[in-house]
Amino acid sequence: MTQKLSKSFWEQRWQSVDGGTPTVTASPNHTLREVAAALPPGAALDAGCGQGADALHLAERGWTVTAVDFVADALERGRRAAEQLGAEASDRIRWREADLDSWAPPRESFDLVSAHYLHGIASRTAAFGRLAAAVRPGGTLLIVGHHPASLDISGGTMPQAVFFTSADVTAALDNRWELVRVDDDLPREVAGPEGSPLRLRSSLVQARRR
Ligand SMILES: C[S@@+](CC[C@H](N)C(=O)[O-])C[C@H]1O[C@@H](n2cnc3c(N)ncnc32)[C@H](O)[C@@H]1O
Numbered sequence: 001m002t003q004k005l006s007k008s009f010w011e012q013r014w015q016s017v018d019g020g021t022p023t024v025t026a027s028p029n030h031t032l033r034e035v036a037a038a039l040p041p042g043a044a045l046d047a048g049c050g051q052g053a054d055a056l057h058l059a060e061r062g063w064t065v066t067a068v069d070f071v072a073d074a075l076e077r078g079r080r081a082a083e084q085l086g087a088e089a090s091d092r093i094r095w096r097e098a099d100l101d102s103w104a105p106p107r108e109s110f111d112l113v114s115a116h117y118l119h120g121i122a123s124r125t126a127a128f129g130r131l132a133a134a135v136r137p138g139g140t141l142l143i144v145g146h147h148p149a150s151l152d153i154s155g156g157t158m159p160q161a162v163f164f165t166s167a168d169v170t171a172a173l174d175n176r177w178e179l180v181r182v183d184d185d186l187p188r189e190v191a192g193p194e195g196s197p198l199r200l201r202s203s204l205v206q207a208r209r210r
Pocket of ligand 1: 047048053068074099115
């Protein structure tokens with residue numbers, strides 16, 4: 001078991017987002033943009049989508065997206081932002097409230113399964129395994145998170161144990177996977193509490209289902 005962050009922890013974090021929360025962003029993740037740009041649009045799962053910036057980015061580019069989070073407020077923010085895209089793109093996103101610690105996405109159903117900064121899952125390997133199982137043969141799994149050696153971005157509210165390395169992700173993958181990119185030193189800069197930049201380090205696994 002890894003360390004769980006409760007739903008109420010994340011609900012409070014989303015409630016405080018307009019006051020400035022350093023770990024959430026309204027912009028799509030750079031790694032998601034980069035990986036998706038090299039793929040033909042298909043079906044995507046955005047796991048732990050938060051306010052859905054990645055889901056919106058994909059939908060604008062023709063993907064149909066299932067965007068999953070267990071915080072209703074975050075999903076609502078995403079829905080509202082999607083309305084600004086216009087009906088065609090916004091209709092391509094299905095918002096789903098579910099706990100990724102137990103919810104199993106449909107198997108072999110997505111061309112891209114992406115999870116960015118999904119932290120605080122109790123059974124991380126099992127959850128990553130379920131995400132991997134949702135990728136179709138030939139599809140892509142992309143998991144990015146804060147590296148445990150990154151400085152304490154949460155001001156002590158999140159234990160370092162919720163962060164993970166690429167090895168924590170690849171532990172969930174078997175020989176049906178080709179590792180396309182593995183990185184434990186991906187730089188990430190976010191705005192800190194006083195607006196000063198915080199330089200963080202991310203772990204990334206991009207894998208292709210054979
Ligand atoms: C740091 S935010 C990242 C949001 C978005 N992926 C991004 O990169 O901006 C982590 C998100 O994961 C969600 N989350 C954490 N644990 C979850 C769980 N067990 N089930 C569903 N969502 C979860 C939180 O509610 C939060 O929205």
